[in-house]
Amino acid sequence: MCKKVIIIGAGITGIAAALRLLEQGYRVTVVDASPEVGGLAGSVILDGVPIDRYYHFICREDRDLIKFVKELGLEDKLSWREAATSCFINGKVYPFNTPVDLLKFYPTPFSQRVRFGIHVAASQFRKSWRGLDKIAAKPWLIGRVGMLAYMTIWDPLLRVKFGEFHEQISAAWIWHRIHRVSRSRSSLFGLNSYGFLEQGCHTLVTRILEKLSGSEKFSLTLNRRVSKILIEQGKARAVLLEDGETIQADSIISTCAIPHFLKLVPSLGLYGANLASIKYLNVVCTIFELDRPFSNNFWLNVNDPRVSFNGIVETTNLNPRDDLQGKNLLYIPYYMNSDNPRWGWMDEAFFNEYISALKVINPEFNDDWIVGRHVFRDVNAQAVCLAGFSEVIPPMRTPIHGLYITDSAQYYPEDRTLSASVRLASSVVKLLTGDL
Ligand SMILES: Cc1cc2nc3c(=O)[nH]c(=O)nc-3n(C[C@H](O)[C@H](O)[C@H](O)COP(=O)(O)OP(=O)(O)OC[C@H]3O[C@@H](n4cnc5c(N)ncnc54)[C@H](O)[C@@H]3O)c2cc1C
Incomplete structure (x- = not known):
C-alpha cells in the first residue's frame, strides 16, 4: 500500500507539492479552508472571466516558475512585455524607467539621482x-543613494507597507527586490520586461488541477478548515477538520502561513517560539474595473501626503486581456496589522477614500470610468523580514516526526513569489520522501 500525505492548503505551494508527490507514487489529500483553490494566487470570476484577486507578474529571475510553466506545457500561455513604471510625487508624475528618466527625476538632487542609478546597477x-542580512535597509539605502533620494523614493514605500517595522526591514530582503526587478530589464534604455500568464494565476492553477485530477491517488477537500494536527507519540498521525472528521496520513505538510499553523499544533518548544516571533501583515487589495486606462503605467509608486496608499498596479497595461472586453484593471494593495483601524473598514470606506485619491493623481479621472469595484482581504499575507532574518528562517522539518511546514518566511531573502512557492514545494517533498 503506498504512503499517504495530507497537505494543508491548496495554494500554489500545496498543489505544486501534491503534483510532486503524485509523481513519486504517493497518495495525496489536499485540504483547504477556502472554497476555492489557489490561496493568494486565487482568482475571482467577473462576467465569466477569471482575474487575479491579487496582481501577479513574473520576472526573468523567477526561474523555478518559468521551468514549472514549461513542464506543465503552458509555455505558449506565458508572454513577456515591456511595462512602464512612474512615480507620483507631490502632484507630479515622473517616468521612472530609463537612465534618462532618472536624470530628469527632479525631486532629488542630481548627485543622488546618479547614486540611485549606480545602486540599482550594483544590486542587479x-x-x-x-x-x-544583519543590516537594516534604511541605513544601507541612505548610505548608497543619499538621504533625499531615500526619503523621496524608498521611505514612502517602506513606511506605508511595513508601518512600525519600516526602519528594521532587512537590507538583504530589499536588495533581492531590486535585484529581481532590475534583472528583468532587456536593455539599458528600454523598460523592464515582465512576464504574465494568459489569464493570470488562473491559467497556472487550472493546469495543475487538471494534472492532479487525472490521478486516482489524489483527493481535494475544499471549504473545510483543519482545526488540529493530531500527534501520537511524537508523530503526526492525522488532521482533525472543523466538522469533526479525521483524516489519517503517514506525513503531513502544512503550507498555510505560520500563524495559522501554530493554532493547529501544541507548543513546539524553541522551534515554536521561533515561529511565533515572526511578524506578519494582512493585505487589503482594492480593484477598480475601469472603462478606460487610468494611466499608461503598469506600476505607479505614490508619495503624496494626500494619498494613503503607496502604489497602484494597472495590470492591463502589462496584460491587456482581450477577454476583458476593453476593461482596465487597477489594483491598490495596502498592508496592515489587524489592530490598524483600516482593517475593520467596510469596502465602501476604501472605495470612497481611494476614488478621491485617484482624482488627486489623475485629475481627469471621474466616477463614470468605474464599471466594477472589489475588495479582497487576507490575513498573514506577508512575512516581515527584519534585519538578521537568516537566523529566524524556520526549517521545513518540524520537531514532530512526519510534520513539515512551508511558509513565505522560508523564501528569504526573496519576497513572496510564485517561483519561490514552487521551489519550496519541490524542496519539502524531497525532504519528506527522504525521511519516509
Ligand atoms: C498582494 C499580493 C501580490 C503578489 N504579487 C505577486 C507577484 O506579482 N508575483 C509573484 O510571483 N507572487 C506574488 N505574490 C505572492 C504569491 O501570491 C504567493 O507567494 C503564493 O501565492 C503563496 O502560495 P502558498 O501556497 O505558499 O500560500 P497561500 O496562497 O497563502 O496558501 C495557503 C492556503 O492555506 C489555506 N489554509 C490556511 N489555514 C488553513 C487551515 N487551518 N485549514 C485548511 N486550509 C488552510 C488557505 O486558505 C490558503 O489557500 C503576491 C501576493 C500578494 C498577497
Missing part, C-alpha cells in the same frame, strides 16, 4: 546577500 549584478 550583486549575487551574495549574506553581508546584507
